Amino acid sequence: MKPNFLEIIDINKKFGNINALKNVSLNVSKGEVICIIGPSGCGKSTLLRTVNWLTPPDSGKVILKGEIIGSDTGKMTFEQNRSLNEFRARIGMVFQQFNVWPHLNALENVVRAQIVVRKRMRDEAEKKAIKILNEVGLKDKIDEWPDNLSGGQKQRLAIARSLAMDPILMLLDEPTSALDPELIGEVLSVLRNLVNEGMTMLIVTHELGFASKFGDKIVFMDAGEIIESGPPNTILKSPKTERLKLFLEKLSLTSL
């Protein structure tokens, strides 16, 4: 049997007394777009952050293309730390708060990690950055400082910064939640292009419209557990559990 592209196996994570993740397992195949939904505090962001070890899980394994990310013993050796950085360079991450670097202009934001991590020459890195900034529609903002960009532009810059590293997997943590409603569209259209290019993505989102249209699978989490998962149509139209029903009802109430 062909191993899965990304395997998340029995992840547990506690913050103090709170079980943020309880035996969470998830398989992702190449090119799959998985949307993770659930009430706030249900552990969906934590799940995403354990994939690239930004939040190291207490127990469990994350396996990307057959290789274990981080360590399954809790302690990290020097060697494991180095390979973790290599994993992270291949896994793009986009944050709710953008986290673009304010002391660097747009071009430098996209160039920096290419030079530092990928060891590319400046010419090559700049060429690539310009091409990607063009793709996300920031062609005329190349010399701009992040503080002069709108939220939507910042988020597209953050996506460009990740894409410049040629990621094989993208993690998106509520990429549109901090945006004004009229700016959400421009970010979603960039994500739509990524989906069309066949990028494997894990997206924590509240955009059910986007999830149902472009997600291959929707995962519903509550209280640190995966309650239901399946194709968007089944999950959104005929929820099996009471909790998911309740959650969807609340969401549709707010969209009235």
Next chain:
Amino acid sequence: MKFDISYIFDALPRLLEGALITLQVAILGFCFSIILATFITIVKTSFNSRIFNGFIAFYISFIRGTPLLVQIFLIYYVLPVFGLNLAPFPAGILAITLNSAAFVIEILRGGLASVPKGQFEAAKSLGISGYALWWKIILPQTFITSIPPLVNEFTMVLKATALLSVITVVELMRVSQQIYSANYHPVEVLSATFIIYFLMCFVVSRSSVFLEQRFKVKRA
């Protein structure tokens, strides 16, 4: 005794030589203190070791809780007891460095607190770690927000060097003492000294405005 300006002109060349030494001590001491404080800040944040952080907290409260004059004497007169003999100039720089570092550590702590946690996370998520994480991403932001307090600290250092005259560092204050104890005209000589100190500090504190302007676009 009337104010005779010719004594100022006579003293000026030697006073300016002294001012040069003052600048040397201040700049060297401050640079070393920034290097030391930056290093300590990185270690403090990266390892979060209770023993190390406790030691640094003790060091800072010790430096802040005692007069600089006493610290200078301690380094110049007490270190030789333990076999470490320093000439006045290096002893002066060491005293300035150790004293100023305590304050710079606190300044950088504030600057670092203004850098959101997400900045670290974004860098890490791209595979940037260790040296590059600090040097390329975190420290530039920390120092840009710390410009005003750092410039202020440098003016404090510049003025504090006057205390080094007590351990015979031949800086501006020491030179002026030498001159007026020979010609018995302290009023003229000290006035000139006063103005030279003021001019140096004035230029330094104005540079804050320039530096802030220079980096303003980066934080708008």
